[in-house]
Amino acid sequence: MIVLFFILYFVLPVQTVALTARGLPDEFSYYIPGENLNIPLTATVILNNEQGVYPLGLYLEILEDPSGKLTIEEITSPEFENRFVPGQNEVPNFGHTNSAYWVRFRIRNETGQSENWRLKLGFANMQHIDLYLQRPDNKGYTHKKTGTYLPFNTRDIPYPSFVFKIPLEYGAGQTIYMRFLNGASMTLPLTLFSAEAFTQISQKEQLIAGLFYGILFLIFGYSLVVFLLLHEKSYLYYFLSVAGFILFHASYDGFASQYLWPDHAWWNHFAFILLNTLVIFFSLKFTSEFLQTKNRFPVYHKIITALLVLCGFVVLMIPFFRYGIVIKMAVVLSILCFLTILVTGIVIWQKKYRPARYFLVAVLAFLVSGSIIEMVRLSILPSNNFTEHAYQAGIVIMVFLLSLALVDRINILKKEKDELVLKQTENLEREVEIRTIALKESEEKYRNVIERANDIIAIIQDYKVKFANNKVVDILGYKPEEVLNTSFTKFVHKDVQEILFTRYKQRFAGEEIENIYESKLIHKNGNTINVLISGGIIEYEGKPADLMIIHDITKLKKDEAVLKESEEKYRGFFKTSTDCVFITTKEGKWIDMSDGAPEFFGYESKEELQKVNIRELYVNKSDREKDILEIEKKGTVKDALFNLRRKDGSIINVLISSVAIKDDDGNVVAFQGSIRDITAQKEAEITLKENQKYLQELNASKDKFFSIISHDLRSPFNSILGFCELLWKNSGDFSKVEIEKIAYNIYKTGNETIDLLNNLLEWSSSQTGKLKISPENFFLKTIVDDTIDLLNEFALKKNITVLNEVTGQIKVFADKNMISSVIRNLLSNAIKFTQNGNVRITAKDVNSFVEFSITDTGVGIKPEDINKLFRLDTEFSTKGTANEKGSGLGLILCKEFIEKNQGEINVKSEEGKGTGFMFKLPGIKNY
Numbered sequence: 026m027i028v029l030f031f032i033l034y035f036v037l038p039v040q041t042v043a044l045t046a047r048g049l050p051d052e053f054s055y056y057i058p059g060e061n062l063n064i065p066l067t068a069t070v071i072l073n074n075e076q077g078v079y080p081l082g083l084y085l086e087i088l089e090d091p092s093g094k095l096t097i098e099e100i101t102s103p104e105f106e107n108r109f110v111p112g113q114n115e116v117p118n119f120g121h122t123n124s125a126y127w128v129r130f131r132i133r134n135e136t137g138q139s140e141n142w143r144l145k146l147g148f149a150n151m152q153h154i155d156l157y158l159q160r161p162d163n164k165g166y167t168h169k170k171t172g173t174y175l176p177f178n179t180r181d182i183p184y185p186s187f188v189f190k191i192p193l194e195y196g197a198g199q200t201i202y203m204r205f206l207n208g209a210s211m212t213l214p215l216t217l218f219s220a221e222a223f224t225q226i227s228q229k230e231q232l233i234a235g236l237f238y239g240i241l242f243l244i245f246g247y248s249l250v251v252f253l254l255l256h257e258k259s260y261l262y263y264f265l266s267v268a269g270f271i272l273f274h275a276s277y278d279g280f281a282s283q284y285l286w287p288d289h290a291w292w293n294h295f296a297f298i299l300l301n302t303l304v305i306f307f308s309l310k311f312t313s314e315f316l317q318t319k320n321r322f323p324v325y326h327k328i329i330t331a332l333l334v335l336c337g338f339v340v341l342m343i344p345f346f347r348y349g350i351v352i353k354m355a356v357v358l359s360i361l362c363f364l365t366i367l368v369t370g371i372v373i374w375q376k377k378y379r380p381a382r383y384f385l386v387a388v389l390a391f392l393v394s395g396s397i398i399e400m401v402r403l404s405i406l407p408s409n410n411f412t413e414h415a416y417q418a419g420i421v422i423m424v425f426l427l428s429l430a431l432v433d434r435i436n437i438l439k440k441e442k443d444e445l446v447l448k449q450t451e452n453l454e455r456e457v458e459i460r461t462i463a464l465k466e467s468e469e470k471y472r473n474v475i476e477r478a479n480d481i482i483a484i485i486q487d488y489k490v491k492f493a494n495n496k497v498v499d500i501l502g503y504k505p506e507e508v509l510n511t512s513f514t515k516f517v518h519k520d521v522q523e524i525l526f527t528r529y530k531q532r533f534a535g536e537e538i539e540n541i542y543e544s545k546l547i548h549k550n551g552n553t554i555n556v557l558i559s560g561g562i563i564e565y566e567g568k569p570a571d572l573m574i575i576h577d578i579t580k581l582k583k584d585e586a587v588l589k590e591s592e593e594k595y596r597g598f599f600k601t602s603t604d605c606v607f608i609t610t611k612e613g614k615w616i617d618m619s620d621g622a623p624e625f626f627g628y629e630s631k632e633e634l635q636k637v638n639i640r641e642l643y644v645n646k647s648d649r650e651k652d653i654l655e656i657e658k659k660g661t662v663k664d665a666l667f668n669l670r671r672k673d674g675s676i677i678n679v680l681i682s683s684v685a686i687k688d689d690d691g692n693v694v695a696f697q698g699s700i701r702d703i704t705a706q707k708e709a710e711i712t713l714k715e716n717q718k719y720l721q722e723l724n725a726s727k728d729k730f731f732s733i734i735s736h737d738l739r740s741p742f743n744s745i746l747g748f749c750e751l752l753w754k755n756s757g758d759f760s761k762v763e764i765e766k767i768a769y770n771i772y773k774t775g776n777e778t779i780d781l782l783n784n785l786l787e788w789s790s791s792q793t794g795k796l797k798i799s800p801e802n803f804f805l806k807t808i809v810d811d812t813i814d815l816l817n818e819f820a821l822k823k824n825i826t827v828l829n830e831v832t833g834q835i836k837v838f839a840d841k842n843m844i845s846s847v848i849r850n851l852l853s854n855a856i857k858f859t860q861n862g863n864v865r866i867t868a869k870d871v872n873s874f875v876e877f878s879i880t881d882t883g884v885g886i887k888p889e890d891i892n893k894l895f896r897l898d899t900e901f902s903t904k905g906t907a908n909e910k911g912s913g914l915g916l917i918l919c920k921e922f923i924e925k926n927q928g929e930i931n932v933k934s935e936e937g938k939g940t941g942f943m944f945k946l947p948g949i950k951n952y
Contacts, residue, residue, distance in 0.1 A: 069198065070132040070217065072142070077222030081215040082115035085128045093125040093206055097157050097166060100127055100202060116147075119211040121353060125153075126205045128213065132191075133198030136219075143223040144201075146187040147214035149173075149279030150297065152348070155204035156189050166202070173279075177287035184227065185234075185279030191217070209352045234278065240421050241271045262311035269307055273300035298343055298355050305362045306336045312366045325369045332362050480577075484563070485513050485529075486570035500556075500577045502549030518545035518553055529571060532562060543578070555579045605700040608686075611653065611693055613638040625702065627672035644668040644676055656685050657693050669700070678707040745771055798840045798925050802949045805868055805875065806831045808845045812852050813866075820856050823907060826863040827852070835868050836949040837875045839926040844946070847922050850915035851879045851942050857905035858940065859883035873948050874928075880941035886934040894932060895920045919944075 070084050086109035088100065099105060109129060119126065132142075146154065152174045157166040171179040171187060182188040191201070205213065218226065245267040275281040276297045286292045309329050313319065318326035339358055342351050481500055484492040490508045497503050501516060508516070517525055521544050531538050540561060546554045557576040562569055605626070606619035615635045626642065628634040643649045648667050655662050661684040669679050683698030752759075752767060759767070809831050820827050837844070855864045862882035869876055884906065886894075894916050923930045923944045930944040 068131075070130060072132060072134050072136055072193070072217075072219075074136050077219040078226070079217040080115050081130055081217055082112050082117055082213070084130045085112035085117065085213070085215065086110065086130065087112055087117060088127040089119075090125040090127060090204075091123075093123075095125070095127070097155075097168070097202060097204075117213040121209055122211050123208055124211075126211060126213070127202065128205070128215070129200055129202045131198060131200045132193065132217065134193040134195055137195060139192075139194045140220060142191040142193055143182070143218040143220060144189040144191045145184075145216050145218060145223070147216065148212045149186040149282075150209075150277065151187065151205055151207050152209075153204070153206040154187055157202035157204075158191070159199040159201075173282060177282050183283060185283050188223070208348045234280070237421065238271065238275075238280075241267060241274075245271065258314045259311065262307050262314055266304060266307040266311050269300055269304035273297070273304050276300055295343055298348075298351050299340060301355050301359065302336050302339050305359055306333060308366065309333055309336070309362055312369060316369060318369060322369065322372055325365070325372065328365055329369070332358070332365060336362075481573070481575035483508075483573045483575065484565050484570050485573060486565055486568060488512055488514070488526075488529075491565060491570060500548075500554060500575070501546060516546050518547055521545050528560070532560060532571065533569065546575070555582045604702075606698075607639075607700065608695060608697045609639050610695050613640040613649070615639065616695060625700070626669075627675075642669045644670055652681065652683070653696075656683050656696060660685050662698075677702050677704045679703060745775060798843065800839050800926065801841060802836050802838050803841050804833060805835050805837055805844075805877065806833045808841070808848055809866055812845065812848050815849070816852055816856060819853075820864070823856065823859065824861045825856055825859050827856075828863055828865045831866055831868040831877075835870065835875055837946040838948065838950045839928070839946050840922070843922040843926060847919045847944070848877075848879075850919050854915065854942075855879050855881035855883065855940070857907075857909045858903075860906040862939075870948060871945075874945050875948055876943065876945050878941055878943040880939065882939040885936040885938055885940055886932075887936055891932060891934060895930075 068084050070079050070081065072079070088105065088109045095105075109127075112128075117128075144156075151172055153172040154170065156169040158169070159165075160167055169181070169189060171181075177183070180187060181190045193199070203215075205211065272281065275285065281296065286296070309332055313326060313329050316322075318329060335358055339351065339354050342354065479496065481496045482492075482494045483490055483497070490511050490513055493505050493508050495505060497505055497508055501508075503516075514522060514526075525544055528538055528542070541557065541559045544556055544558050546556055548554050555578050557578050559574040559576075561572050563572045564570070603621060604619070605622040607622065608616040608618070610616060618631060618634065620631075623630055623634045626634060628637075640646060640649045645668070652662065652665060652667070655665070661682075663682045664680040665682070667679055667681055668676050670676055680701045680703055681698060682701075683696045685693045686695040686697055688694050749771065752764070806829070809829055813827050813829060817827065852864065852866070859881045860883070864879065864881045867878050867880075896917075919942075920930055923946070926946055928944055928946040930942065932940065932942050934940040
């Protein structure tokens, strides 16, 4: 507040002086010499007796001064004679501008008498006004200056807007100059009045203003009284908004300058923006509270909150930025805020909130009237009585409708409150009725409870039993009538008689003693009964008595003895168990553990292990949560398999069996169980599975081997023998061509058989471990060329072109014979399954590896068969395009040889378009 006061009273006056000085003297009316006094104008205002009001807009000649530095001497010089522009509107309006404007007009008095006329500027917020009147001797000008930046006493006539006295002699005329500077909107509603006409119009304006402010004050007072009575926040923000409207409009109309701060002109413009912002602020708060946006529409509530922050930002700008900049910011903020208020009202009205109806119409009335006055200030609409007073009408309509909206809301709240009170009253009456019935029932139940209680309920007075319920039969073996008026000592064990009677005396003496304690009584048959006694003083038949509730704990005592014995055994189990036996809280803290638990997890002591939450021992933390959920669901879990981590980081496989420990309400509070290490067992299982897999592979290899021997190797020999027998027995019957054909078939079958035999021998060597790998650096192209030479004849017979694109620089590090076998098998397969096409062989260096591919344009492979190619346990072999047979062993051999050389092989194929086999081998190594 101190900083704000300093800004208002010290910073702003300095700023104001800087704006108003501009080389003008301190006097408000003084003489300026000049000689160009009779300048011809476009039209002269002729004053007569028939007319008392003269709008001057169309009689004005106007000159814009962007620099704001022109003087009267310069303006009246011949140089500026032709720079004035005739006015085109009844009320000139230049919108927001920083320029100064000069106007001139000429008047002549033809009324038949001399009098003072009234020149009125209808815009009450002009910062600087300079009036220049010709002196009677026509040798200069009398200068009058006023404006909202000057004290109110600088005005000719004490009036909210600016009114100047214009003296005119009969028959005389003169040219009047005026200069205006505002730094914001520039509207010039200039009107000349006779004294009588001005009196009439001022009375009318005062009446309208009185009605306007009277309505606002009436609504302000009403809302204030309602707020004080109801303490309803909506009325608080409403009457603050109305107060803001009153002060803001008083500043806008000039009444504030006249009545509130006439000697502090600099405050007027500060107050104008400040009050405008406060009106926005309280209107937003009222909207938020009235429409309950926080609950009904949170998104718009956030927007309103952001706009409230912007209001504070605009207020902070006022002392440090030029008036024109801040007023534009305030106008933009006003538009944003009231549009937000309008949209919020529409949205909430659509949600069937009844008070939003009045609210919405009120906001629309204000926005329409506010838009009219803003369009006037921006020179979009003309300035006239309707547009200038539309704002006042809009405010009156708005505050009236908002009052109706508040009344409607209060009525709704009252109705809801009355309904709530009625409902609560009905509920209360119903509850009283229920409790009355319950009280009657409880008296009956009280007797039943006492008679059916599991404990003895007795009243002891003067050491005698005055009352005992039927439970005395079960616990002590006496009927109730047998114990009445009998001394209590008869039933007390001799070992505790002294202690019990001492307690009895202390209780009646008012001393503080334990109300619950263990004791011993004697059964009718002479047996000792262990009991838990609860005692308290009551009034019985007008005298103090001891109310005792006696609970039989004989069985409990026996159970405790058994439990103690069991605990000793339990402790022995804790000490000797090789498993980790534990009790933990639900949160994972150790309550107890077996002596071997620290060694189980690799810790030095129980103290060290207790510092570790059991959750941290799980390799997967989520396993602990799953275990807890399972125990809570079933109550117990047996042999759940988990992985735990020892102190040294090693992982052990364990079986955990747990049981839930619950409280009296059935809530799980702890877990008890054991952890068994089965790491060795799991490793044995893994080894067993690996051996089983190895045996299966050996068995598959054996089956594959015998299959090839029995079928694939025997069939070619049968074919060869058949052809040979045919030649032997019928050679004389065949032509040379037929003999050549049979010989080719024998050669072809023999060649295939050799390939099969080579593959079989190489595969068997690989399987038995006799085939040793001898990697070396070698050029890949040499092997490819040799293989092509070997198989080129078969390719030519099937019209296949083999394209070798392997360059001579590519080397690999691998076993040369193995890779030669791989390339031979892959190229043989490509030729086998291609007809009238080509086979492309490529190789390239990629990241210290060589990628090799053999791609054909053959028949391709079905998608479902691709996964069968490299598997030993699957019988898969197809005939080539010339019915060539295969054993299915070649690709298996390729895969084994590639992997033995630290490489990998894969295949891509599309049925009907071809197949590509790709393998990757290490590049050359430097020794």
